[in-house]
Amino acid sequence: MRNVNLVFRREFAAYFATPLAYIFIVIFLALAGILTFRLGGFLDREQADLMPFFEFHPWLYLFLIPALSMRLWAEERRLGTIELLLTLPISMTEAVVGKYLAAWAFTATAVALTFPLWLTVNYLGNPDNGVILASYVGSLLMAGAYLAIGSMISATTKNQVIAFVVTTTTCFILTLAGSPAVLDFFSAWAPADVIQSIGNFGFLPHFQSIQRGVIDLRDLIFFGSLIIIALIANAIIVDWRKAF
């Protein structure tokens, strides 16, 4: 735990040592605002909820999260600090989890800064704050899943651009896995069972059910196990490819 904490603190501080953190937060907030008010019609709907806000999170995360996760391991490789990190008395698990949690905590910071929207909706009406809380939880879980996948992909390369593009593509497919856009690709040749399981991997249905205010154990397990599996793969990849 001590080492996880040390790695976490170093990584978290690293975001704020460069303009990255501030640019990320400003763009995230600006885009979230624009999408909510313009595309989502937040005010025109005249409903006291944050549906139009959360609805766009999967799409915002789709290209903002890979921008965060791409540096996690690719940069360590490029700088050669991976050799330093992995010859310190730290276990692979501690290094992977510490870095991942720092990225997640940073995302949570950016998401938490959307609180003025929550204040606004409470000022304008009487929203169901339980649903809003559930939506925040769901949003963070989904961000966590994107990040875990991004971290794993970042471990495969020293090129951050490759990490970004591959992560965005992978997350795009996973987000839409249950929709015709992805399923049509398989339906011509894959058996029905396979198509069904691919469909179950879609992020959107899981996110949408949490967003409705129902925190179902199955959705928690879905995101939780996805994160754990991606991080285990992350550790294996780092261990296997550390020489390159």
Place this chain on the structure above:
Amino acid sequence: MTQVLSIHGLTKRFGPKTVVDDVSFTAGTGEVVGFLGPNGAGKSTTMKMIVGFLTPSAGTAVVCGHDVLRDPLAVKAAVGYLPEGAPAYPDMTPLGFLTFIAGVRGYDGPDRRKRVERAIEMTRIHDVARQPIETLSKGYKRRVGLAQSLLHDPTVLILDEPTDGLDPNQKQVVRELIRGMAQEKCIVISTHILEEVDAVCSRAMIITSGKVVADDSPANLKAQSGSGDLDEVFRKVTANA
């Protein structure tokens, strides 16, 4: 002299290519071992296996009684290692960087601060301790890397090309530092500069194509050549590689 480092048949293969081929030796405190060899001879790979970064294809290394295959974390805790090029996080200051390393090395509170101060003093980086590492000269960067490897006062120090790319003055500082610690530590350095071996090493191991082809004191090696020139020995034993 106590024996603190023993290498048994260390071998590394990358695909069909054998980079390190059955390297065995032992070393004790008071020794400064110089790995000498052309680029790509397997010096760095050997070091990376000793410190537990790369897993050997065969053989093992025992550092301060810990087997690197069975207990890699104990080896990592015991050894001080400067990777090639002295990598460090560029956006951190040496002070922040060393404080992070000291934390990972298990130090806390005043003890942690003392360790960091001592390392900064030993490597003489006090003037730059509070500016980002990316703004430092090569010489300072190398010394930050050295400070990192010295923090926990390790008995075994593995330094991969500690003076590579430094100007003569900077080289002098690093060499003095190594000489100053030689008494109570076992230090392994790698280099392709022959004068370095003469300047700091008590023992030279010439490595070429992954094999140890000579292992003796620099003086004895020179005596072998007839002309008293280390260059000639080096060329002779590495020529057919």
